[in-house]
């Protein structure tokens with residue numbers, strides 16, 4: 001099947017086979033790329049109108065027990081380590097809320113202080129979620145890595161709506177190289193357990209790590225199977241002092257194509273444009289590829305580090321609502337209101353609960369879109 005046949009088929013609402021996905025992802029033709037992005041934005045606008053969601057980011061602990069080969073915060077790296085106090089975390093969350101974001105993303109390394117049962121931090125972590133919720137009354141996403149079902153349940157009870165945990169790839173060999181000593185299935189099962197416990201889940205891919213278009217197509221099938229409410233991709237950014245420091249940094253072309261194809265395959269799912277890859281300069285192209293969420297918004301004076309770009313555009317204030325909104329406007333878009341975001345969540349939580357009860361197993365494509373005109 002040719003590029004335009006595949007594009008037409010997916011635009012008409014059909015899921016593609018792996019060969020057809022590979023065709024869309026393989027194009028280097030400029031006109032084909034433009035048409036892919038235009039089709040993706042059309043589908044996004046049909047589902048979400050001109051509304052974009054904004055996520056504030058609080059990386060509150062950079063300590064980590066793992067040794068992911070791509071990550072600046074891997075256990076043995078000489079990176080900036082900090083653990084923010086409860087007061088600091090709540091203050092940052094409140095300042096993010098005041099700036100106009102829709103969700104607080106509480107992200108951490110797999111910090112044993114918080115994750116090991118019996119340590120003081122275990123209850124502190126739950127208290128952080130509770131206090132952030134209480135102070136902001138905003139939806140909360142927790143990104144703690146692979147955790148037990150018990151902890152997921154407690155996180156949900158403490159007020160978290162979302163659990164983010166990215167597999168990065170579904171090519172087992174590549175996964176094991178990227179995340180040594182972190183069994184693939186255990187990480188995957190965390191997401192299933194979170195979903196069963198009523199949390200919304202985010203799945204994510206890294207690109208530029210040696211995967212091929214068939215691996216990416218296989219990941220889309222896994223995303224379909226997971227029924228994640230939010231799906232993302234980020235280009236790998238080489239990190240100083242890590243085993244993959246010399247791994248050549250990729251341009252962002254594949255990331256943009258993946259965003260567009262994800263949008264076409266999963267029209268009504270949330271798809272982020274992360275500021276943590278290329279900073280503010282990379283926002284427009286990600287939005288114009290079909291993204292509908294801006295992530296990694298960070299208050300300039302919070303002393304927080306990003307994940308893949310620990311400093312880019314933080315102190316200069318570009319990773320802020322103020323920095324982001326004019327770019328959305330240039331794309332003909334605008335931030336949603338908090339209640340629009342909450343309505344979207346409520347609807348998804350309802351569907352999730354119904355699915356969990358086995359009341360309905362319906363193809364994602366037939367789901368109604370909250371913002372559909």
Ligand SMILES: C[S@@+](CC[C@H](N)C(=O)[O-])C[C@H]1O[C@@H](n2cnc3c(N)ncnc32)[C@H](O)[C@@H]1O
Pocket residue numbers: 070071072107108109110143144145146164165166168204205206234235236237238239307308
């Ligand atoms: C730093 S972790 C934070 C949550 C938790 N520690 C975990 O691993 O799930 C969040 C994500 O950042 C992304 N990431 C980490 N290092 C990166 C890099 N060098 N380039 C691009 N993305 C990166 C990965 O997708 C990873 O899953």
Ligand SMILES: C[C@H](CCN)[C@@H](N)C(=O)O
Pocket residue numbers: 057105107143164272274275276277295296306307308
């Ligand atoms: C990867 C992070 C999100 C974790 N839920 C953040 N650096 C981002 O780009 O959105």
Ligand code: SF4
Pocket residue numbers: 064065066067068071072073074075108109110145
């Ligand atoms: S990606 Fe997450 S789990 Fe892996 S080293 Fe980085 S912070 Fe730790």
